[in-house]
Amino acid sequence: MSDLELEIKSLIIETLNLEEIGPQDIDSAEPLFVEGLGLDSIDALELGMAIQKTYGLKFDPDKDDVKSHFASVRNLAQFVAAGTGKAASE
Amino acid sequence: MTFSPCAVIPSRNHYLGIELLVARLRAEGLPIIIVDDASSEPARSTLAQLDNEDDQISVIRNDVNRGKGGAVLRGIEAAVDRGFSHIVQIDADGQHDLEAVPALVDLARHNPDAVVSGVPVYRDGQAIGRRLARWLTHVWIWVETLSFQIRDAMCGFRVYPASAVLEVARDEPLGRWMDFDPEILVRLFWRGVPIAPLPVNVKYIEGNPSNFALIRDNWRITRMHFRLVFTMLARLPTILRNRPRRIRQTDDHWSEFEERGLYLGLRILAWIYQLLGKRICLAIMAPVVLYFYVSGGAQRRASEAYLRRIGQARGNPFRRLRLSSFKHFFHFAALSLDKFAAWTGDVSGETIVFEDLAAIDRLTERGEGVLALCSHQGNVELSRAMSRALHAGLVVNILVHTKHAARFNRLIQKFNPEAGVNVVQVTEVGPDTALDLKQRIERGEWVVIAADRTAIASAGHYSMAEFLGAPAPFPHGPFIIANLLKCPVYLLFCIREGARYRLYFEPFADQVRLARSNRINDLKALTRRFAQRLEHYCLLAPLQWGNFYDFWAVPSNEPENAKG
Numbered sequence: 001m002s003d004l005e006l007e008i009k010s011l012i013i014e015t016l017n018l019e020e021i022g023p024q025d026i027d028s029a030e031p032l033f034v035e036g037l038g039l040d041s042i043d044a045l046e047l048g049m050a051i052q053k054t055y056g057l058k059f060d061p062d063k064d065d066v067k068s069h070f071a072s073v074r075n076l077a078q079f080v081a082a083g084t085g086k087a088a089s090e
Numbered sequence: 091m092t093f094s095p096c097a098v099i100p101s102r103n104h105y106l107g108i109e110l111l112v113a114r115l116r117a118e119g120l121p122i123i124i125v126d127d128a129s130s131e132p133a134r135s136t137l138a139q140l141d142n143e144d145d146q147i148s149v150i151r152n153d154v155n156r157g158k159g160g161a162v163l164r165g166i167e168a169a170v171d172r173g174f175s176h177i178v179q180i181d182a183d184g185q186h187d188l189e190a191v192p193a194l195v196d197l198a199r200h201n202p203d204a205v206v207s208g209v210p211v212y213r214d215g216q217a218i219g220r221r222l223a224r225w226l227t228h229v230w231i232w233v234e235t236l237s238f239q240i241r242d243a244m245c246g247f248r249v250y251p252a253s254a255v256l257e258v259a260r261d262e263p264l265g266r267w268m269d270f271d272p273e274i275l276v277r278l279f280w281r282g283v284p285i286a287p288l289p290v291n292v293k294y295i296e297g298n299p300s301n302f303a304l305i306r307d308n309w310r311i312t313r314m315h316f317r318l319v320f321t322m323l324a325r326l327p328t329i330l331r332n333r334p335r336r337i338r339q340t341d342d343h344w345s346e347f348e349e350r351g352l353y354l355g356l357r358i359l360a361w362i363y364q365l366l367g368k369r370i371c372l373a374i375m376a377p378v379v380l381y382f383y384v385s386g387g388a389q390r391r392a393s394e395a396y397l398r399r400i401g402q403a404r405g406n407p408f409r410r411l412r413l414s415s416f417k418h419f420f421h422f423a424a425l426s427l428d429k430f431a432a433w434t435g436d437v438s439g440e441t442i443v444f445e446d447l448a449a450i451d452r453l454t455e456r457g458e459g460v461l462a463l464c465s466h467q468g469n470v471e472l473s474r475a476m477s478r479a480l481h482a483g484l485v486v487n488i489l490v491h492t493k494h495a496a497r498f499n500r501l502i503q504k505f506n507p508e509a510g511v512n513v514v515q516v517t518e519v520g521p522d523t524a525l526d527l528k529q530r531i532e533r534g535e536w537v538v539i540a541a542d543r544t545a546i547a548s549a550g551h552y553s554m555a556e557f558l559g560a561p562a563p564f565p566h567g568p569f570i571i572a573n574l575l576k577c578p579v580y581l582l583f584c585i586r587e588g589a590r591y592r593l594y595f596e597p598f599a600d601q602v603r604l605a606r607s608n609r610i611n612d613l614k615a616l617t618r619r620f621a622q623r624l625e626h627y628c629l630l631a632p633l634q635w636g637n638f639y640d641f642w643a644v645p646s647n648e649p650e651n652a653k654g
Contacts, residue, residue, distance in 0.1 A: 017606065042570050042604065048521025049528065049574065059521050 096174035098165035101182035105136040121146035159270025187291035198249035208247035210292040243272035269314040282332035389638040459531030465542040466636035541568040555621035564617035572602035
């Protein structure tokens, strides 16, 4: 697991108050929404806000495929890496 | 419909430049009928000499002056006798730009059932008196046709379907003088003839005498407008049934024109409002309200259904539901008028009474951002404007989910450039909108959002909550935003009380928290509580309800504009 992926998992847990699970319980490749972690659109908004705030990124619904960025932790990490220049994986 | 056009030129003592006019029309291939309306010399001989059967130019003479309308009608009759179907009407004084003739004829060819009506564009500007007279005419015509489709009724540069005009002339007492041009257009419109507007350049030619008799013709025109307004009211059902289709101009500058017209119309209304006061404005608006009442079947039914529920909820039904419903429409118009006051910033402290001002003061002192939930009960515009007036320097962000937002914003800006109001259009709140709003709240700004209407985009994001005795859909959106913003939530109602407004500002929640495990129930509870408060204010002032659609219907994918 890359540092960035771990960071994002912690961010998800912290933002959404997922107290009962730890970063190790989230599979980087598993879907975040509906199946998998079972997050919903309200969570997506909160998470989106947190990602924007933490990494200073902007989601542009016209340009970006926001839905696929949020599909999994791995996709989010790649999006953040592309936006900030951090390494997505090692 | 066949299309064989013929030009008709009525002339009374206009002969300067007429050869040029005739030559130009012939070059366009148009046969010509000139009607000499009892002109004296030298016009008479000059016109008579133009008669040339080989070149399809004929000159008819009225020995007695029968007015412009009389002359045009005579020309049309002659044209129909000769088998023509359409009449290109042009003034003889050369004020119309002949460059527009091909476009005029072309538009008529594509819309053979319509009147193509020139809309003058004045290059050299116009005297203020004339401009004012034109605007007055516009206002009359809007009322008479209950529509903005006729953009100019005075311009005598047109193409008519001949038979339609002769039918009107046969059935109606038409003005035969300068009142002919506007009257025939209105009456054709009433019969369902569409109006196709076309911009034309206009200039005044020196040397030709004006046949406009200032007092006599103005009196005729005024009398004609009164007659038309009363006829309109008497024949309203027929006129509404015959409403013609709208012919759209693809040309871009028309939308700009429309926008400008709208703004000017509002300006004039605001000006009349200040000059005459509210009572007279309402009297002027009465026929318009009547029109909306008569023509708006769905809105009327929605209004009656709502009032019936109010009657049940308060245990005291409206005895005459139809009359109450008309009053409901009228209140809506009155509230709209008050919007002008709100937009122009013309709201003095005396017209507003605050309920619990201390609570607001405490908030503004702390500089804390607030999410205010408003609704379409009472004067929503005024409550928006007032929330700004509460505290100098307070920035209020209004979330709306229609595309009218941009236009509304422009209007506010134009009326009152200092208004610290941002209108933010949101069809769907994404992460960046949410973050932006959160930053605004952190800066101590207010965010205002209506919590009574469900948006199309939010299909599924609503709960049914008990409202006036039956479950109605209430949107989740405002409470989801509240959950994101994590700031105090207040309710904002602005209810009219006689000549004044009372602003109610009540705390709703210190913070909205949607627990993950219990989210849907939390949302249900919040919408239920909001519905209860909304019901309270509806019972307080039943006729100030601004939702003229079936409020209790489960949302489908209906277009937003179906909502009143």
